[in-house]
Amino acid sequence: MRRCHYRASIYYFATLYDKFYMGGRWDQYKVLVDMLIEKNTSRPLLSGVKADLERLRSIQHLIVDLDIFAAVPVDLWAEFPRLESLTIALDREYLDPYDVADTLYLIKPKKGTRLGNRAEWLYEKALISLKAAREKHPFQWRIPKIDVVAQLTNISAEDGIEEYDSDDGISQTSGDTYESEQNGELEDGFENGSEDDLEDELEDELEDGKEDEEEDDRSWYLQTAAQMTHAIPQSEFRTLKHKYQPSEKIGLGHWGWQPDREIKKNLGDFITDSETEFTEKYEYDSDSDSYY
Secondary structure, three states: EEOOEEEEEEEEOOOOOEEEOOOOOOHOEEEEEEHHHHHHOOOOOOOHHHHHHHHOOOEEEEEHHHHHHHHHHHHHHOOOOOOEEEEEEEEOOOOOOOOEEEEEEEEOOOOOOOHHHHHHHHHHHHHHHHHHHHHOOOOOOOOOOEEEEEEEEEEOOHHHHHHHHOOOOOOOOOHHHHHHEOOOOOEEOOOOHHHHHHHHHHHHHHHHHHHHHHHHHHHHHHHHHHHHOOOOOOHHHHHHHHHHHHOOOOOHHHHOOOOOOOOOOOOOOOOOOOOOOOOOOEEEOOOOOOOO
16 A cells, blocks of 8 residues: 555555455455445545556456455445456365465365365355346346365365365274374274274264264354355444545634535534445345445
């Protein structure tokens, strides 16, 4: 960002790209915040912000985390008229969310695997939402190509790909030993029992692993379906407007040459209350306290 007078972090760098990746929270990306504000206020954006925003609208390929796609209103993607592809990245698994990876790999999950089934389900949900948004849009909006990928880091890319492609998450070796999944040590299966006992133990572990995986799957589908609200809470929207596009305050110039205003305002008051002004561009649902 570059500075303009006393205002900070309101303009974009004049850098053109045709492909962007957006991960984390949606409100970390000012391009999305400004687009949402522009669609929900009668006050125009600052000229510098508007010009830079128009350049960013020419992005052709977007990759967004599932959290971002689930949070923002669906027709916000129509604000990118040249958008050719919208790729949704499934959240990383088995990794510390606060880990910063040097490289992020995006892979296409295989059909029929756990992640493949999730990707197919999410693709159908996203396509239905985008088609519904197109029906309500004032102009003919060409829906971009939708794709769903899984995220892996360079730390465990090979292990992750093998695990995603596996029918179960249990690592099993042949012969007299098996690998403990908890401590990574090799244990002798014949010290504490017969070969039949070892086979029974391994079968129990496999069965427990499958039950845990099925439970994880059920939880993921329920949580993801509940997460895909495509709605911004009113309180969050007001906070963002106040942070990024605050209304102009009355200064000495306004106060001096307009003493006979119909609505009397004092020095330092807002000329317009942008944090509470609404338009009909997005409907406000008082029950859920959010825009949709």
